Amino acid sequence: MTAMSERRRQERPASAHASVDLAAPLVCDVSVPDVLHTLTEHCVDLLDVSAAGILLDVPHGQVVEVAASDEYTRALELFGLELDEGPCRDCCGAPARISELRLDVDAACERWPRFTPRALLLGFTSVATVPLRCQDTVVGALSLLHDRPRPLDDAQLRLAQALADTAAICVIQQQVLQGQKTQIAQLQGSLESRILIEQAKGFLSNSRGCSADQAFIRMRTYARNRRLKLTDVARQVLNGAVADTLLEPER
Template identity: 45%
Template structure:
C-alpha cells in the first residue's frame, strides 16, 4: 500500500501539533491547529472557541486569518452562531448551510453576516480530553459540498492531537493545569491583537501579514509569541522586526 502525499502531510501535521517543547505557548498551539486544518481540508478558514474557566461561557481565542476572526467576533456581538452553539452544548455540529430561506435559518442574524464574507456553510468539532470538554474548533466553508464526513473526522483527529499536547505533561490527568493553560491562552489573545495592530500600523501591513511577521520573528529567535507580543504592545518593537534585513 503506497502512502499518498496528503497522508504524509497529515502525519506531519499530527507531529507538529502533538510534540511541543515543555514550555510551549498554548495560544500558538491553537493557532497552529487552525492553520493545519485549513491546509488539509477544503474549508475557507477555522477558529477556536474555548470555555472561560471562570464564567464557563464560550470566548473566541484564535483563528486562521482575519476573515474568521471577524466572524468569531461577529457571533459574540450578535449573541448567536455555530461557535457559540457548539461550545455551549458541548457537542460537534455537522455541516450546516447558511443559505436556507430566511424563515428557516438557524442563525437569522449571523447567517447573512457570514454570507457577506463569502461563507455559505459552517461546522464544528469538539476540542476535548477524556471527561473534560475544552471548547470547539469552528470550520467556515464557501463550498460545503466539498466537505465530507471523512474531512470532519480528520478535523476532530487534529483537534485531539492538539488536546493531547495541552495535557501531555500531566499525562491527561491534571485538569486544573490544563484549564490554567487554556486560561492563559484566553488572556494572551488580547495582547497579541494589540501587537498585530502596532506592527500593521508601523509597517503598513494587513493584520494577517503583521501576525505572520510576528510569528516568524518569535520562532526564529525561539521566543514565546505571547512574550514578544507583550513587549511590542508596550511600544518596545525589536529593530529586526521593523527591518527584516538586519
C-alpha cells in the same frame, strides 16, 4: 487507485506533520494561542476549507481565547461571541460534532439570525463544527468554513476531530502547568512572608526584651491600626522604618 484513495494517501504525511506540530507543547514551551492558530492553519491546508475558527471555552464556560486562520474569520468569531450565537457557541454549549450546514438556507438564518448574514457577507456558504475535547472534558470548538458547495466527507470530519482532540490535550496540559506554576508561586510567596515575619519577631523580641509571641501581637496590632499588611510591617521593622513606639522596650 481511485482519485479519492490517492488524495487520502497524499494527505497522510501532512496529517502526521500536523499532529506533530499540535503535540509540540507536550515536550516544549509553546503558548496556547500558538497551538490554536496552528490548528486552524493545518485545517485549511488538509481539509480543503476556506477558513477555520476556534473558541476556547474554559474555565467554567468563559471564553478565554479566540483564534482563526485569518483576521476576517477571527473577527467573525468575535462577532458571534459578542452576540452569543454561532456554530462554535452551539458546539461549546452542547459538545457534539455539527455536520456541515449550509448557511444560505432558512434553517441557518433561524438558528443564527445575526451570525449567518455576516458569514454570508464574507463569502462563506457552509460550516461544520467539531469540539475540542479530551475524554469528557470539552475546552472549546473548531469551525470549518467553506466558500463553495463542496461539503466535507466523513473522513475529513474524522481528521478534523482528531486534530482538534490533539490540540485539546495540549491546551489542558498547558492549563495544568500554569496552575502548578501559580500554586508554586503562591507557596513561595507565603514562605518568604513567613520568614520575613519570623525575622521581625526575633528582632523585636531582642530589642524590647519580650517573648516572640508578644512581639508578634505588637506587630499585628500596629498593622491593624494603620491598615497595613503584616509583611509590610515586618519589612519596616527590619529596615528601621517603623514608629519608635513599636521598638520601645517593655517596661
